[in-house]
């Protein structure tokens with residue numbers, strides 16, 4: 265896992281980034297340490313039409329059929345000032361149970377795309393298993409392509425564009441190094457077995473304000 269602030273390598277055993285002092289505990293203090301069930305699409309800003317949401321479900325169905333070990337979750341919502349997009353991505357990868365149909369996959373092959381309609385920013389966070397496959401430079405290129413769509417407010421197109429480009433990259437990675445994507449998915453059963461909560465409902469803010477000290 266890379267530090268969401270400076271991209272240095274940090275491990276889950278390390279509570280603080282050795283390079284910049286980023287603290288995973290501080291993020292947990294803010295967002296909590298409960299696990300949440302992570303839907304494929306969380307539209308906290310309520311910017312996706314029903315038609316677009318349904319279309320994206322089929323796009324993501326296709327994606328998961330082609331890459332059964334991978335899971336992509338898109339989050340659209342305005343973040344509070346003191347939280348960066350990579351912070352939320354980091355937290356979701358660490359506390360989100362990717363859930364689809366009857367199986368939950370471990371987050372090693374998870375991809376979280378976060379888009380903030382107010383800041384007009386987007387950010388990717390990857391699980392460990394994908395970090396060597398989807399490189400930083402490649403993700404930066406995608407984010408550049410998403411910029412005009414974010415400015416237009418075309419979040420559904422932005423998600424679909426991201427899925428299409430990631431699929432293409434995974435396909436060529438599978439051709440280059442077939443063994444990397446050969447690992448079977450880690451199935452941990454239905455997420456409801458784990459007593460997971462769904463992400464908060466769109467009508468309520470996802471993030472609670474920090475506690476006053």
Ligand SMILES: [Zn+2]
Nearest residue numbers: 267270281284
């Ligand atoms: Zn750092």
